[in-house]
Amino acid sequence: MQSDAKKTGLLSIVSTGPGNTQQLTPAALKAIAKAEYIIGNNVYIDLIRPLITGKEVVKSPMGEEVNRAQMALDLAASHRVAMVSGGDAGVYGMASIVLEVAERTQSEVLVEVIPGVTAATAAASRLGSPLSGDYVTLSLSDLLTPWEVIEERLDLASRMGVPVAIYNPRSRGRPHNLDTAIAVIGRHRGDETPVGVVRNAYRPGEEVHVMTLAELRADTSPIDMHSIVIIGGIESRIWKVGDDVRGIITPRGYHRKYVY
Template identity: 65%
Template sequence: MGVLPLQSHDNGGKLYIVGTGPGELLQMTPRASKALEEADCIIGNGFYLDLLGPMLAGKEVIRSGMGREVDRASRALALAGERVVAMVSGGDAGVYGMASIVLEVAERSGTKVAVEVIPGITAAISAAALLGSPLSGDYVTMSLSDLLTPGEEIERRLDLAFQMRVPVVLYNPRSRGRPHNLDAAVAIARRHLSDATPVGVVRNAYREGEERLITTLGEFEDHFAFVDMHSIVFIGGEETRIWRDETDERGIITPRGYHRKYVY
């Protein structure tokens, strides 16, 4: 296959699929901000739209709820035939976000609308920064939502991930409708990791109500009530450890391996 040229949008229409990052506007990339400025119509889930605040001023705003992703993608593509439209997706649109379904709908419909995916800071990266450096090397991300992936398949993948003994980041860890998915994930982790393995949880990263929790795998079950769908859970690998600075502030670090090569 050869190099594919970018589609022209000489007719004035274009669809941006914008990763808006964790929520705070300062954490949004300049390219994402520019795409939102260019758009005359912004469409997305109401939760993520509300985080954009003043960036919505003067725009047509179309709100959509959870479970309406296919309809949202179809409508955005239709509007982008003659207008500049921004489809917003929290974090990075290509990581558990809207990019894949928009591109699938575009492919199946045969539309000629120009589509550009704008990257954003995904939740694992933003939340990791608030914990220290838990993802310094190899790691795995997994979503515990079984709305699109069967529960048995999620558990199979989790078992393989924890066998690697690298940090595992859990998206969509615990909802009111699926409170036991986290229990199952932790039970699988404990088959392969010691109870002393560090666990970190960040809730509402870079948004109002931001909180974090640092505990261990053996004690994590006592803190399940802290975890919700606005949380990201980090289960450390075999080298991950909890560190403290001079003020006794705790964080999590997974050494990358410099200690095996250098003296410092």
């Protein structure tokens, strides 16, 4: 007979980072190891496949987030469940919808959110240090947010002069959103503004590109939903050693206080 302790479940919303298992935190690895059920989008399940051998795996396609959240809560009433979410689950991830469903259904299931490496910071690490101080993250996906709101936020973020990390920059269903975003950003940023594009950060097929805003405007075709675009701030600069482009630096302000 199962003890009451074993009947007490736990839902861990596990951030899996950029996809390479080396970027998972120890807490994320522990939650996955202890889980009886692993639930997640097909892509993120496949990326952690070596860690979930012998576990009950429930795959769920894009667009089924509400059902996925409810299923996870139902299972977690009496089992340990790991809901996997790419990047950081609290940044365009599964944490919000799971907690919203739990709140609306008055679920008593214990839920924990385990943080992880976000797509923006993963991409930034491949570019040098473009997000060293204040910065803004924005998604160009208008599936859940009206485009008018996104455009207003882009305009305000560009006025701030800080770097902007753009998620979901270009998809087949909305190929022109990035072009429109660049036009909005260009109202307040010059053509020579540094731009970094990272595709498949820490995954097979990784690509890293450093360019100017004018060069990005001229050709956005290589960018897709697996890409993160980082628009430099007014103090950002392209880091070069001779003619070798090393990345992007956004100074924090040490040059204003120290001599080095």
